[in-house]
Amino acid sequence: MDFEMTPEQQLWKNTVREFSEAELEPIARQIDEEWHAIPDEIIQKMADLGIFAVTIPEEYGGMAMPGEEMQYAMITIHELARGELSMSLPVYTLLCIGWPIIMVKYGTEEAKQEILPKVASGEWFFGINTTEPGGGSDLANIKTVGVDKGDHWVVNGEKAYISGVREATERGGGHATLFKTSPELGYKGATFAYFPANAPGTTYSTYSDMGRMGLSTGGFLYKDVKIPKKYILGEENKGFYVNMEGFNVARIVVSAACLGGAEKCLEISRDYVKQRVLFGRPLANFEAISFEIADDYAQLEMLKLMLHKAAWMIDQFNSGNTSITYKDINKAVAICKAHSPMLGVDIAKHGMMYHGAFGYTKDTPLEMALRGTMSYVVGAEGGYHIMKIIIARDYIGDEAVPFRGTQEGH
Numbered sequence: 553m554d555f556e557m558t559p560e561q562q563l564w565k566n567t568v569r570e571f572s573e574a575e576l577e578p579i580a581r582q583i584d585e586e587w588h589a590i591p592d593e594i595i596q597k598m599a600d601l602g603i604f605a606v607t608i609p610e611e612y613g614g615m616a617m618p619g620e621e622m623q624y625a626m627i628t629i630h631e632l633a634r635g636e637l638s639m640s641l642p643v644y645t646l647l648c649i650g651w652p653i654i655m656v657k658y659g660t661e662e663a664k665q666e667i668l669p670k671v672a673s674g675e676w677f678f679g680i681n682t683t684e685p686g687g688g689s690d691l692a693n694i695k696t697v698g699v700d701k702g703d704h705w706v707v708n709g710e711k712a713y714i715s716g717v718r719e720a721t722e723r724g725g726g727h728a729t730l731f732k733t734s735p736e737l738g739y740k741g742a743t744f745a746y747f748p749a750n751a752p753g754t755t756y757s758t759y760s761d762m763g764r765m766g767l768s769t770g771g772f773l774y775k776d777v778k779i780p781k782k783y784i785l786g787e788e789n790k791g792f793y794v795n796m797e798g799f800n801v802a803r804i805v806v807s808a809a810c811l812g813g814a815e816k817c818l819e820i821s822r823d824y825v826k827q828r829v830l831f832g833r834p835l836a837n838f839e840a841i842s843f844e845i846a847d848d849y850a851q852l853e854m855l856k857l858m859l860h861k862a863a864w865m866i867d868q869f870n871s872g873n874t875s876i877t878y879k880d881i882n883k884a885v886a887i888c889k890a891h892s893p894m895l896g897v898d899i900a901k902h903g904m905m906y907h908g909a910f911g912y913t914k915d916t917p918l919e920m921a922l923r924g925t926m927s928y929v930v931g932a933e934g935g936y937h938i939m940k941i942i943i944a945r946d947y948i949g950d951e952a953v954p955f956r957g958t959q960e961g962h
């Protein structure tokens with residue numbers, strides 16, 4: 553058992569941290585409040601560093617280290633989230649480096665050649681598109697339908713609460729999308745495919761969110777949209793399982809974002825309570841404060857370890873290690889995704905309390921972190937309760953299965 557990063561991983565972590573501190577920390581508030589977008593030049597600088605290439609193989613324009621893709625993805629997002637606490641840029645990036653892993657594994661050669669180099673170079677956005685107005689947890693009941701027309705499907709339907717609708721439409725790119733090709737078969741009639749955001753017949757709208765203001769969230773409307781079959785991910789009517797495998801990847805990087813942000817918030821709070829003097833002593837000298845910080849730190853360290861394990865498990869699984877089952881991965885990932893956003897919000901909230909009235913102002917980034925991380929508590933990439941269902945189903949057994957076909961893996 554080895555808990556150390558390789559020298560190359562450590563070097564990469566240092567590189568991304570330096571970038572994050574120098575380039576992102578100074579503009580995080582402007583992304584959140586003024587620009588409501590991530591500047592193109594920042595995306596370009598990230599692309600130049602190779603950030604969007606960490607999970608894409610060399611033959612598709614990337615620089616992935618085979619067998620370590622998830623570990624590099626996790627390190628990258630953790631460090632970006634430390635610098636951009638609103639979570640806009642970490643989320644933009646985690647989508648762009650998470651979903652290509654699924655395209656590499658399940659996409660057609662033609663689609664990989666067309667799409668992956670543009671994502672690796674930072675030119676295109678690559679997101680996920682499952683949720684519908686009827687609900688995000690109950691994916692077996694989605695209503696978007698594609699009718700088979702030979703070499704393409706004609707798609708009609710609606711998606712909701714999708715990250716990056718504006719970015720994909722304006723910059724280029726698209727979303728891995730779940731839709732029904734045999735609606736009568738329930739979740740066994742769902743197919744997963746890449747939908748270019750600019751496919752004719754597609755329109756989008758945006759919501760007014762409480763956080764993550766630099767990244768759009770919105771809905772797609774599909775009216776007789778032609779989606780070429782070359783964009784399929786996996787097989788027709790087997791898309792549900794590919795989608796769930798992708799969620800495991802995405803939930804690792806989401807957890808990394810939450811833990812990176814939490815780590816930074818805790819450091820900000822630690823520094824503050826050491827220098828704030830009340831009743832003749834530093835605030836840190838009161839156990840109500842120092843014990844809570846100790847507890848938060850302990851939970852953070854435990855979750856970071858669990859996340860390393862889960863990322864390693866996916867890398868091992870994808871490299872052919874048969875001793876790791878898909879069920880084991882589901883459970884490990886669900887533990888991280890259930891608890892990392894909650895801890896992120898708790899640590900931001902505790903920090904606001906230590907700062908007193910100052911914590912209620914925008915002079916600290918804590919409220920920004922709280923608003924951004926909250927997106928992952930309420931549901932993005934799978935709600936808290938759904939994670940608990942996955943854990944309970946695995947640990948307790950079939951008696952704990954309330955339904956089949958929702959957020960299930962292979």
Ligand SMILES: Cc1cc2nc3c(=O)[nH]c(=O)nc-3n(C[C@H](O)[C@H](O)[C@H](O)COP(=O)(O)OP(=O)(O)OC[C@H]3O[C@@H](n4cnc5c(N)ncnc54)[C@H](O)[C@@H]3O)c2cc1C
Nearest residue numbers: 680681682683687688689713714715927931932933935937
């Ligand atoms: C900022 C943001 C960005 C998002 N980006 C994307 C995106 O890029 N792509 C995408 O496809 N989706 C995206 N989503 C949607 C997200 O995936 C959904 O919010 C999530 O799946 C939950 O779906 P819902 O919001 O429809 O809630 P519902 O499914 O209606 O659930 C409501 C609540 O009930 C809980 N719940 C559901 N079932 C059970 C049960 N059986 N037992 C107990 N509790 C239950 C849920 O955990 C949730 O708390 C985003 C959401 C947010 C907030």
